[in-house]
Amino acid sequence: MDAVVALQDAFWLAGEDLLYHHTNPWELDEALTAWGYDMGPCEAQDLVGLEKVLARQPDRPTPVLSRMVAEGRMGKGGGVGYYRYPGGGGAVIDPLIEDLILEEAWFGKVARSELSDEALVARMHDALGPVCARLLGKGMRKGELRSLLQTALHFPKTGDLSVVGIS
Numbered sequence: 001m002d003a004v005v006a007l008q009d010a011f012w013l014a015g016e017d018l019l020y021h022h023t024n025p026w027e028l029d030e031a032l033t034a035w036g037y038d039m040g041p042c043e044a045q046d047l048v049g050l051e052k053v054l055a056r057q058p059d060r061p062t063p064v065l066s067r068m069v070a071e072g073r074m075g076k077g078g079g080v081g082y083y084r085y086p087g088g089g090g091a092v093i094d095p096l097i098e099d100l101i102l103e104e105a106w107f108g109k110v111a112r113s114e115l116s117d118e119a120l121v122a123r124m125h126d127a128l129g130p131v132c133a134r135l136l137g138k139g140m141r142k143g144e145l146r147s148l149l150q151t152a153l154h155f156p157k158t159g160d161l162s163v164v165g166i167s
Contacts, residue, residue, distance in 0.1 A: 003140070004152040006131050009057055011153050014127030015041040020062040020105055022115045024098045025082040031117035032124065036156030041124070042082035043091050044154060046075035050082075063104050068097070122163075128153075129165035142166065 018028055019042075029040020045053050054060070054069045068081065075081035076088075083091035105112050115123070128149075135145055142161060149155035149164075161167075 003135055003148055005056065006135075007128065007148065007152045010127045010131045011124060012041050012045055012053060013057070013061065014124050016060065016062050016064055018115070018120055018123060019101050020064055020108070021110055021112055023120060024101060026093050027117075028120055028124075031120040034117060035121045036159055038154035038156075041153070046081035046083055046085075046091065048075065049077055050075045063108065064101055067100060067104060071100075073097070125163040132161075132164045132166055136166065 015028055019025065023031075025040075025042035029042050032040045039047075050065060051069050051074050054065050058066075060066055072078065073081050076083075076085045076091075079085050079088070080094065082094070082097055084094045086092060102112075132145060132149075135148075136142070140148075145166070146155070146159075146161060149159070150157060
C-alpha cells in the first residue's frame with residue numbers, strides 16, 4: 001500500500017504542477033489516455049475523492065487542490081471535482097475549474113506556457129522515475145512494478161517501463 005501511495009503522490013503532484021503552469025485537467029487526462037493510460041490523473045483523483053488526496057499531503061506545492069477542496073470540489077462522490085458528474089454519471093468538462101487554475105496562477109504570478117501532449121506525458125513519467133528506482137532498489141521485481149503502476153495509476157498494460165527510467 002505504501003508503494004501505491006508513493007507512486008500516486010508523485011504522479012498526482014506532477015499533474016498539479018502541470019495544471020498550475022501549463023494545462024487544464026481534460027488536456028492532461030487526454031494526453032495520458034492517448035498514450036495508453038486507462039484513465040488520466042485528474043479523473044482518477046476525482047474517483048478517490050479530492051479531500052482524501054489532499055489529506056494524504058496537505059502541504060501542496062501549488063494552491064489548486066487546496067482551493068478546490070475548500071470550495072467543496074470533492075470529486076465524483078460530491079458531484080464535482082476536476083470534472084462535473086451530473087446525476088452521478090460520467091465526467092463532464094467543467095470550464096470553472098480552468099478559471100480557478102488560471103486565477104490561482106495569476107495570483108501566484110506564474111507565467112503559464114503551453115506544452116505539447118508528448119511533453120505533458122514525459123513530465124508525468126519523469127516524476128515516476130525516482131519512485132520506481134527506489135522500489136526496485138528495495139527488491140521489487142519489474143513485473144511487480146508494472147502491475148503496481150497499472151493498479152495505482154492505470155498505466156498501460158503494454159507500456160514501456162523505460163519511460164519511467166527502468167531498462
